Amino acid sequence: MVVxxxxxxxxxxxxYILAFILRFIMKKIIFSWALxxxxxxxxxGQEQTKxxxxxxxxxxxxxxxxxxxxxxxxxxxxxxxxEYLQQSGKIEMIKRGGYAWEPVLNSMATERTLITxxxxxxxxxxxxxxxxxxxxxxxxxxxxxxxxxGQQGACHGATIxxxxxxxxxxxxxxxxxxxxSVNTGFETNSNQKIFGxxxxxxxxxxxxxxxxMYRDADNYSGGNSQKVLFSQFRKFNISAxxxxxxxxxxxxxxxxxxxxxxxxxxxxxxxxxxxxxxxITSLKFEYVPKSKKLTSDLALTNWETKIYYNTITHKMDDxxxxxxxxxxxxxxxxxTYGFYSKIKGVIENHHFNVDLNSFYNRSIAEMTMxxxxxxxxxxxxYTWPDVRTFYGSLFLEDNIALNAxxxxxxxxxxxxxxxxxxxxxxLESLQIFxxxxxxxxxxxxxxxxxxxxxxxxxxxxxxxxxxxxxAPSVSEGxxxxxxNSFDRYDYIGNPGLKNENSVEGNAYLGYxxxxxxxKLTSSYFHISNYIVGKPDATVLPMTIGxxxxxxxxxxxxxxxxxxxxxxxxxxxxxxxxxxxxxxNYGKDLENxxxxxxxxxxxxxxxxYKKDRFxxxxxxxxxxxxxxxxxxxxxxRTPDYAILNLTSSYLFAINESKLNVRAGIENVLDxxxxxxxxxNNIPRKGRNFFLNVTFAY
Amino acid sequence: xxxxxxxxxxxxxxxFTFVSCSTDNSEPIVISELDGLTKIQELTNDTHTIELYSxxxxxxxxYNAISLRIKNKATKEYETNATVNWAPIMKMSTMTHACPYxxxxxxxxxxTLYNGYIVFQMAENTMEHWFLTVNYSIxxxxxxxxxxxxxxxxxxxxxxxxxxTDGTKYLLALIDPSNPKVAxxxxxxxxxxxxxxxxxxxxxxxxxxxxxxxxSMGNHGSPNNVDLIQSSIDKLYHGxxxxxxxxxxxxxxxxxxxxxxxxxxxxxxxxxxxxxIYFEIEF
Ligand SMILES: [Cu+2]
Ligand SMILES: [Cu+2]
Numbered sequence: 001m002v003v004x005x006x007x008x009x010x011x012x013x014x015x016y017i018l019a020f021i022l023r024f025i026m027k028k029i030i031f032s033w034a035l036x037x038x039x040x041x042x043x044x045g046q047e048q049t050k051x052x053x054x055x056x057x058x059x060x061x062x063x064x065x066x067x068x069x070x071x072x073x074x075x076x077x078x079x080x081x082x083e084y085l086q087q088s089g090k091i092e093m094i095k096r097g098g099y100a101w102e103p104v105l106n107s108m109a110t111e112r113t114l115i116t117x118x119x120x121x122x123x124x125x126x127x128x129x130x131x132x133x134x135x136x137x138x139x140x141x142x143x144x145x146x147x148x149x150g151q152q153g154a155c156h157g158a159t160i161x162x163x164x165x166x167x168x169x170x171x172x173x174x175x176x177x178x179x180x181s182v183n184t185g186f187e188t189n190s191n192q193k194i195f196g197x198x199x200x201x202x203x204x205x206x207x208x209x210x211x212x213m214y215r216d217a218d219n220y221s222g223g224n225s226q227k228v229l230f231s232q233f234r235k236f237n238i239s240a241x242x243x244x245x246x247x248x249x250x251x252x253x254x255x256x257x258x259x260x261x262x263x264x265x266x267x268x269x270x271x272x273x274x275x276x277x278x279x280i281t282s283l284k285f286e287y288v289p290k291s292k293k294l295t296s297d298l299a300l301t302n303w304e305t306k307i308y309y310n311t312i313t314h315k316m317d318d319x320x321x322x323x324x325x326x327x328x329x330x331x332x333x334x335x336t337y338g339f340y341s342k343i344k345g346v347i348e349n350h351h352f353n354v355d356l357n358s359f360y361n362r363s364i365a366e367m368t369m370x371x372x373x374x375x376x377x378x379x380x381x382y383t384w385p386d387v388r389t390f391y392g393s394l395f396l397e398d399n400i401a402l403n404a405x406x407x408x409x410x411x412x413x414x415x416x417x418x419x420x421x422x423x424x425x426x427l428e429s430l431q432i433f434x435x436x437x438x439x440x441x442x443x444x445x446x447x448x449x450x451x452x453x454x455x456x457x458x459x460x461x462x463x464x465x466x467x468x469x470x471a472p473s474v475s476e477g478x479x480x481x482x483x484n485s486f487d488r489y490d491y492i493g494n495p496g497l498k499n500e501n502s503v504e505g506n507a508y509l510g511y512x513x514x515x516x517x518x519k520l521t522s523s524y525f526h527i528s529n530y531i532v533g534k535p536d537a538t539v540l541p542m543t544i545g546x547x548x549x550x551x552x553x554x555x556x557x558x559x560x561x562x563x564x565x566x567x568x569x570x571x572x573x574x575x576x577x578x579x580x581x582x583x584n585y586g587k588d589l590e591n592x593x594x595x596x597x598x599x600x601x602x603x604x605x606x607x608y609k610k611d612r613f614x615x616x617x618x619x620x621x622x623x624x625x626x627x628x629x630x631x632x633x634x635x636r637t638p639d640y641a642i643l644n645l646t647s648s649y650l651f652a653i654n655e656s657k658l659n660v661r662a663g664i665e666n667v668l669d670x671x672x673x674x675x676x677x678x679n680n681i682p683r684k685g686r687n688f689f690l691n692v693t694f695a696y
Numbered sequence: 697x698x699x700x701x702x703x704x705x706x707x708x709x710x711x712f713t714f715v716s717c718s719t720d721n722s723e724p725i726v727i728s729e730l731d732g733l734t735k736i737q738e739l740t741n742d743t744h745t746i747e748l749y750s751x752x753x754x755x756x757x758x759y760n761a762i763s764l765r766i767k768n769k770a771t772k773e774y775e776t777n778a779t780v781n782w783a784p785i786m787k788m789s790t791m792t793h794a795c796p797y798x799x800x801x802x803x804x805x806x807x808t809l810y811n812g813y814i815v816f817q818m819a820e821n822t823m824e825h826w827f828l829t830v831n832y833s834i835x836x837x838x839x840x841x842x843x844x845x846x847x848x849x850x851x852x853x854x855x856x857x858x859x860x861t862d863g864t865k866y867l868l869a870l871i872d873p874s875n876p877k878v879a880x881x882x883x884x885x886x887x888x889x890x891x892x893x894x895x896x897x898x899x900x901x902x903x904x905x906x907x908x909x910x911x912s913m914g915n916h917g918s919p920n921n922v923d924l925i926q927s928s929i930d931k932l933y934h935g936x937x938x939x940x941x942x943x944x945x946x947x948x949x950x951x952x953x954x955x956x957x958x959x960x961x962x963x964x965x966x967x968x969x970x971x972x973i974y975f976e977i978e979f
Contacts, residue, residue, distance in 0.1 A: 326913055371912035371943065377978050379913060379943030381878060428879030432920055432938040435880065481940065542940065544914035 075616055075646050077661060078185040078194050078691045080215075081134050081142070085164070088147055089521075089564030089582045092598050096268040096678040098190060098220050098231040099261070100135035100276070104676065106149055106523055107560050107584045107597050108161030111473040111531070112500075116156045117166045118255070119306065119340055120282055121359045121391075125314035125332035126273075127383045127475060127482050130266060134166065136259045136278035136312070138213040138237040140183065140196050143169045149523055150504045151449040151466035154413050155342075155355050155395050158445040158470045160502045160527060168241060168255065171200050171207040181695035183213070189665075189687035190220035190231070205245040213237045219265070222682025223671030230265035230272055230320070231681075251286040265320075268678035269485050271330065274317035282308035298347050305341040314365075325544040326372070332365035332384065351399040358392035363474045364423070367481075383482055385426020387474045390418040393445070406454040415445040417471040419495075421478060429480055430495065433551075437495050441477075445469045445499060451506075461509045469501040476531050476552045483543040484533075486595075486678060487633030489550040490541040491533050497554055502527040515570040522563040530558040530588065558594055561585040576607040585627070595632035596676055599625040599639075615647040625675040635680070640672035656696035664688050729806055733763055739830060741841040743769055746830050748845075749809075751874075755847050757819040758854030759869040759886065763803060763811040766832060774808035780832045784814050784845075785894075788824045796867060796888040796896035815869040815886060815896075817857050819849035852976035856949070857890075860959030865890040866951060868904065870975040871932060876939055877979075883937035885924050887951070898931045901954040907964050907971070908937060908947045915969050939977070947975040 076083065082101040085091050093101035094109060105113040115133040116122070124131040146165045148155075153163025171179070178201050185194035196213035214236040221227050236259075243253035257280040264273040284306040289299075316330040338359030345352055365384035371377075393415030400408045420440040421427045431437055449466030472494070475482055479493035503526045510519035533550030541549050564582040571577065580603045586594035605618035621641030628634040646663030669686035677683065734753030739746040749763040766775040780800040785792055796815040803809035820826055829842040855869045872884035885904050888896045904924035909915045924935035939945055948971035950961030961971045 367941075369913060369941070369943070373912065376912055376944045377942060379910070379941045381941035425878050428877060429940065432880050432918065432940060435920075539919040540917040542913070542916045544916075549919075 075618070075644070075661075076663060076665075076689060076691060077659070077693060078139065078183055078196070081137060081139055081145075081166070084139060085134065085145055088145075089566060089580050090147055090149060090162070090562065091164070092596070092676050094129075094596060094676045094678060095674075095681070095683070096130065097233070097264070097266040097681070098217055098228075098684075099233040099235070099264055100131055102129055102132045103134060103164060104596055105147065105164060106161040106525070106562050107586050107594070108525075109596060111476060112160040112470065114153055114156050114159045114163040115166065116163065117257075117280060118168050118282065119156060119165060119357075120280065120308045120310065121157060121336055121338050121361070122278075122280065122310050122312070123334045123336055123361050123363060123474075125312040125334035125363070125365065126276075126316070127330070127332060127365045127479065128269060128271070128316070128485075130264075130269070130273055130316070131276050131312070131314055134164075135261070135276065136237075136280065137166060137257060138196070138211075138239075138259070140198055140211040140213045141166075141168055141237065141239050141257060143167050149521075150464075150502075150506060150525070151411065151447050151468040152451070152464075154411060154447040154449070154468060155353070155397065157357070157359075157391065157393065158413075158415055158417065158447065158468065160468055160470050160500060160525065168239075169198075169209055169211070170241060170243075170253075171202045171209050173202060173204070173207070173245065176202050176204070179695070181693060183691070183693045185689065185691040187217070187687055187689040189684050190217040192217035194691075205248075206243070208240065208242040210240045211238070220687075221685045222673075223666065223669045223685040225669070225685060226671065226682060228267045228681060230267045233261060233264040235259065235261035235264070235276075247290075249288045249290050251284075253284040253286070255282045255284070256280070268681045270321065270324070270483075271316045271318045272320055273315065275313060275315040277313045278310065280308075280310040282306055298345060300343060300345040302344040303342070305339070307339040309335075309337050311335045326369050328367055328369045330365065330367050330383070332363070334361065334363045336361045349401040351401070353395075353397040353399075355395040355397075356393075357395070359389075360391075361389045362422075363387045363389070381480060382423060382426040382429060383480050384474055385421050385429060385478055385480065386423035387478045388420045388422050389474070390416075390420075392416050395447075405456045406452070409449075409451045409453070411447070411449045413445075413447040415447075417443040417445050419443075419471070419477060421495075426478075426480070430478060430493070433492055434495060441495060443471050443499055445471060449504075458513050459509075459511050462507065464504075464506045466504045466506075467501065468504065469499045471499060472497045472531055472552065479552075481542040483546060484550075484633075487533075487550070487631075488545070488547045489533060489535065490543050490546050490548075492536075492539075492549060492551045494552040497531060497552060498529045500527060500529045500531050500554070517568045518566070520563065520565045522561070524562075525560040526557060527560065528557045529554040530556075532588075556589050558586065558588040560594065560597075574608055574610055576609070577605070578607065579604040592631060593627045593629040593634075595629045595634055597627055597629075599623045599627070599637070599675055612650040612652070613647070614649075616645070618644040618646075620644065622674055628675070634675070637673060637675045637677075637680070640670060640674070642670050642672065643667045656694065659691075659693045659695075661691045662689065729765075729808055736762075737843070737845065739828070739841045739843040741839065743839060744775070744832075744841065745769060746832075746841050748828075755814075755816065755845060756854075757816050757847060757850040759813060759815050759871045761811065761813050763809050764800070764830065765808045765810070766834075775832075775834055776808055778810070778832045778834045780810050780830065782812065782814075782831065783829045784816070784826060785829075786816075786818060786820075786824065786826050791893065793893040794896065796869065796886060796898075813871075815855060815867065815888070816847045817855050817867050817869075818847075820847045852978055854975060856973045856975070858960050858973055860951065860953075861957070862953065862959055864959075866899070866959065867896060868949065868951065868973065868975075870947075870977075873937065873977070875979075876937075876945075876977050878939055878941055880920065881937045881939060883924060883935045885933045885935075887926075887933055900926060900931070902926065902933075902959075903952040903956070904933050904935070905950040905952060905961070906935060906937060906947055907949075908939065908945050908977075909964060909970075910941075910943060911946055911969065912944060915964070917964070939979075942979055944976070944978040946970060947977060949973045949975065 086093050092104040095101045122133045144167045149162040153159050156163045181198045183196040193216045198211040200209045216234045219231045239257040241255040259278045261276040287303040312334045314332040318324045340357035342355035363384045364386045367383050369379040395413040397411040447468040451464035453462040477493050482491040506523040508521040534553040536549050536551045539549040562584045567579045569577045582601045584598040586597040600623040603620040607616045624639040625637035644665045648661035651658040665687040673680045673682050733749040736748040745767040747765045785794050798812040800810050800812040803811045826847045828845045831840045857867045859865050867888040869886040873881040887899045889899050918938040918940045922936035924933035927934050951959045961973045962968050
């Protein structure tokens with residue numbers, strides 16, 4: 001039944017650490033690292049649902065909301081999407097301000113990872129990475145974030161580090177009628193006001209989900225009440241999804257998201273944003289055969305096809321900043337058209353998945369500088385010279401249930417990636433650096449992976465190896481004098497870069513019983529033709545105050561290793577403890593550290609729940625960052641630990657539910673900055689928050 | 697099925713493209729004598745009118761590419777078989793001098809046009825003016841015409857005059873790019889020396905080093921410029937000039953002799969933001 005398909009909600013998996021079981025953990029670590037050595041390649045991990053017949057390829061899922069309601073399992077339900085993502089042991093966020101953080105998955109940032117919204121490819125329009133895809137949606141839009149590590153994310157496109165698919169909310173046909181909820185929140189630190197509504201309606205064969213969310217925040221303060229200037233933001237997001245069910249097994253669904261942020265400050269950068277606007281639309285057709293069996297062996301379970309279009313406008317703004325050396329306008333635009341069509345089916349013990357997908361993207365960014373002498377001509381150049389990207393790929397996956405306890409999964413994909421510089425001025429600009437550069441370039445991108453999973457008596461483990469390739473990003477291939485305020489170099493793209501490729505190994509080990517669960521996952525990437533900027537002393541920088549020019553080139557290889565341990569223990573019906581420990585490692589071939597590699601980080605929480613009351617105390621921190629990279633502008637980041645407290649109460653009045661949640665983050669008002677804070681901007685100091693959600 | 701359909705559509709699209717290309721007949725090209733030229737002024741004697749042309753319709757300080765036609769007043773026909781030369785001079789209050797100029801040749805591919813160039817190293821002022829004499833002979837009959845011409849100052853520096861460390865007075869004129877682009881531009885410069893008030897021959901075997909900078913933007917430069925060396929064909933100096941954005945550029949120069957000794961100009965450093973000899977480009 002299609003109904004089941006739509007109402008299926010993945011269970012969240014979060015785990016934590018506790019001091020008193022540390023010895024147990026150490027044993028686990030030693031055991032699994034022994035396992036790691038056994039695996040010829042290196043290792044990587046994934047989480048797994050309990051469906052042993054069709055092993056799920058989800059690595060990790062962060063539940064955000066369910067139907068009209070934002071998840072009440074979250075400590076702070078109206079947190080930003082950034083704060084939700086950060087809970088994963090595989091994700092870190094690069095923070096350039098109070099908003100629009102850049103997700104780093106498996107120690108790899110935007111170029112090496114994919115972020116999709118319901119499988120749709122979207123590309124930010126900012127040359128300075130101010131607008132990751134996650135900044136164009138809201139928690140109220142989403143039901144979950146599905147995190148796939150490495151090539152297991154290849155179903156969404158070419159990637160090295162993996163993929164994060166942000167899944168939209170969708171009403172279930174199980175629950176007819178109107179559903180309305182109102183969300184409102186306040187945070188003292190940045191004076192953030194949050195207001196949102198969701199109105200959903202479901203009939204037998206029709207549904208419409210709408211939601212609205214507004215956030216308005218002033219500058220936040222770091223610990224010790226230090227104001228972080230230019231950290232304010234204001235945004236609203238409005239979205240609607242509507243579907244019609246035909247013949248009980250065909251669904252046509254249209255979806256639209258409009259997101260607009262204005263006056264967004266980026267305290268870590270020399271510029272702010274006056275406008276970041278996205279329109280994201282899609283039309284989907286889904287078909288579930290009534291009779292799944294096509295032949296005696298073959299059964300098709302689901303066929304989903306979607307066409308989509310999204311357009312992003314990004315305008316940077318330096319007019320609010322005191323003393324800019326030269327005023328400049330830096331707008332950018334990114335339009336993407338795409339489609340995918342995927343079929344799921346079963347042949348005997350094979351659960352297969354065929355996915356044909358394609359997109360066409362147009363990225364333009366320009367820079368106009370205003371000389372102090374008004375009689376002089378404006379200075380203009382393209383920083384992204386109207387780069388067109390056309391990508392098409394076929395992805396095949398087969399999940400073989402070997403027996404009730406183990407399964408094997410294979411996937412391959414083959415894609416064609418075509419780039420063209422459509423603007424003549426832009427092309428000739430790049431030809432200053434590359435006189436023989438041609439207008440277009442075509443690349444073949446391949447991916448292949450194999451995973452083995454075993455599940456028995458509460459224990460589960462998995463091993464996988466994979467190979468994947470990616471094309472250079474628009475900035476890496478075609479960027480023109482992109483100033484990086486982190487290492488203070490102007491970056492020049494390189495259209496002749498080879499494909500970056502990665503050989504990847506992964507492993508995980510988990511155990512679960514009634515009161516205890518533990519999971520250790522690890523991944524190792526050997527990345528060849530690793531794309532980085534290399535200083536070129538012969539070329540002068542353009543930006544006033546820049547240290548020099550870096551031209552994108554490729555290192556022979558670099559290696560990245562990630563491991564995270566999640567633990568959860570239920571003492572009794574009231575108390576639960578959770579812990580998380582994450583370790584990352586990244587070096588290039590000369591044993592130099594890679595940038596944005598997390599130091600050892602941990603969090604531990606104790607949760608109390610009685611009837612409708614719950615409370616949590618949490619400690620979260622990082623060890624000192626000793627493996628930093630001065631070459632990429634990093635310095636040593638000291639260790640820190642912060643304490644958070646929250647409590648909530650659920651009032652039930654007839655059919656309505658009122659959830660009130662209040663908490664204090666960074667109770668001790670600790671001044672700290674993390675390894676992933678751009679230019680060492682401080683993180684939030686003490687913050688009281690109140691989230692109230694009312695659903696009826 | 698799906699793939700077949702897609703292939704059919706592709707084939708049809710390709711076919712359509714070819715059909716539409718082949719039906720797209722280009723019109724016969726009509727070459728006008730005065731394509732891209734605007735009249736500057738006329739110089740008249742009893743028998744002929746000399747029409748002077750340039751792309752802009754004006755002359756200015758610096759290098760000027762000039763075309764001319766000779767109209768027979770009696771027949772109202774343009775002469776196609778003349779031998780022409782010219783002599784620009786500037787009459788100053790205390791002296792008279794000439795400037796670098798080329799020979800005049802019949803413009804290839806045209807019926808009635810002749811062309812050459814003149815480098816006016818100075819602009820006129822209210823008291824001091826340029827005069828142009830055009831000497832021509834048709835079928836062995838020599839004639840001449842002379843008139844004052846207007847040479848206003850250029851807004852940007854396109855010519856520079858200086859005395860080198862060897863004591864010689866030199867003159868550098870920017871010829872190309874005449875339409876600068878954000879690109880690697882072909883750059884052409886004329887290098888002359890003043891051997892007398894009336895003689896400005898081309899200098900052979902020197903080198904012109906360039907360093908383009910944007911003074912309004914922290915004096916940043918541009919990559920992959922190629923210093924100018926003389927071409928054996930047109931005797932002018934050719935190189936490559938990279939302009940990474942629109943706006944005002946100062947092209948700092950150094951003139952080197954055939955022994956690679958700097959005769960004039962400085963390398964740009966933080967302490968020396970500008971060379972004493974330079975051109976200006978704004979676009
Ligand atoms: Cu931006
Ligand atoms: Cu500039």
